[in-house]
Amino acid sequence: LHLPEAHALARGDKVLIGVVDSGSDGTHPELAGMIADSFDVLPNEPPHNHGTAIAGTIAAHAKLLGVAPAARILAARAFGDKPADAKATTFNVLKGIDWAAKHGARVINMSFAGPRDPAIERELAAATKRRIVLIAAAGNAGPKSAPLYPAADPNVIAVSATDPQDKVFDKSNRGSYISLAAPGVDILAPAPNGAYQVISGTSLSAAYVSGMAALLIERKPGLGPQEVRKVLQATAHDLGPRGRDPEYGSGLSDAYQAVKSLEPRNADTLTSQQR
Numbered sequence: 001l002h003l004p005e006a007h008a009l010a011r012g013d014k015v016l017i018g019v020v021d022s023g024s025d026g027t028h029p030e031l032a033g034m035i036a037d038s039f040d041v042l043p044n045e046p047p048h049n050h051g052t053a054i055a056g057t058i059a060a061h062a063k064l065l066g067v068a069p070a071a072r073i074l075a076a077r078a079f080g081d082k083p084a085d086a087k088a089t090t091f092n093v094l095k096g097i098d099w100a101a102k103h104g105a106r107v108i109n110m111s112f113a114g115p116r117d118p119a120i121e122r123e124l125a126a127a128t129k130r131r132i133v134l135i136a137a138a139g140n141a142g143p144k145s146a147p148l149y150p151a152a153d154p155n156v157i158a159v160s161a162t163d164p165q166d167k168v169f170d171k172s173n174r175g176s177y178i179s180l181a182a183p184g185v186d187i188l189a190p191a192p193n194g195a196y197q198v199i200s201g202t203s204l205s206a207a208y209v210s211g212m213a214a215l216l217i218e219r220k221p222g223l224g225p226q227e228v229r230k231v232l233q234a235t236a237h238d239l240g241p242r243g244r245d246p247e248y249g250s251g252l253s254d255a256y257q258a259v260k261s262l263e264p265r266n267a268d269t270l271t272s273q274q275r
Helices: 003-007 048-057 091-101 118-129 201-220 225-234 255-261 265-275
Strands: 017-020 035-039 074-077 107-110 131-135 157-161 178-183 188-192 196-199
Touching: 003 255, 017 048, 017 091, 017 201, 035 225, 048 074, 048 196, 048 201, 074 091, 074 157, 091 107, 091 255, 107 201, 118 131, 131 201, 131 225, 157 196, 157 201, 157 225, 178 201, 178 225, 201 225
Parallel strands: 017 074, 017 107, 035 074, 107 131, 131 157, 157 178
Antiparallel strands: 188 196
């Protein structure tokens, strides 16, 4: 992803990223000071491996290098604490998305997948009208799976996973709705209680792209969802068949090329000084 080069230009400074997931351990050294606010749709649940890994992939800043280490996380716990397979209801997901939107999220990461749901579609359409960038995991049901949501929603940037050889993750969903690919195999991430874990899946890939969206928004705060999508796709490295394809979308995301392609906010600064 060329993160060190990208961080010379932007680090996601104070951009709020909503993470609708299972609980994140905000006391972990990688996440200390990074949780701007939290909302427990499910109270009295302990921090969870998945939610902690997703928040850390975005904003880790101790031993690990998060994609947007100066961003801030709005952590919405909508998924219950089941170690292998945390689940949520439509109602809880809706509450998490709505809370993140109302608390100023510029990006909402949704590292979960399920069937199409009209209520969630309406919520995502409303978030898009508020110019919130929506990013979701393509899903880990494999190449024969039907499209999974919210990734397959047209308002959402759907992210598939690649391995260290830039091959598509064998469990990653495929389809015409895939926008981009990002690393998602054997990712080192924080775990609750100060621990670390190695984890795979499109959930991590979505988190990488959510962090990149925060870098772009810091660089050019006026960007809306379609502009962020366009920049990320235009600067991705084409993989697989030439052009966009159902495995990688527009290709492997490149944080540095994406940030570099934008003019910095000099004009915004000049305008404020003139006032």
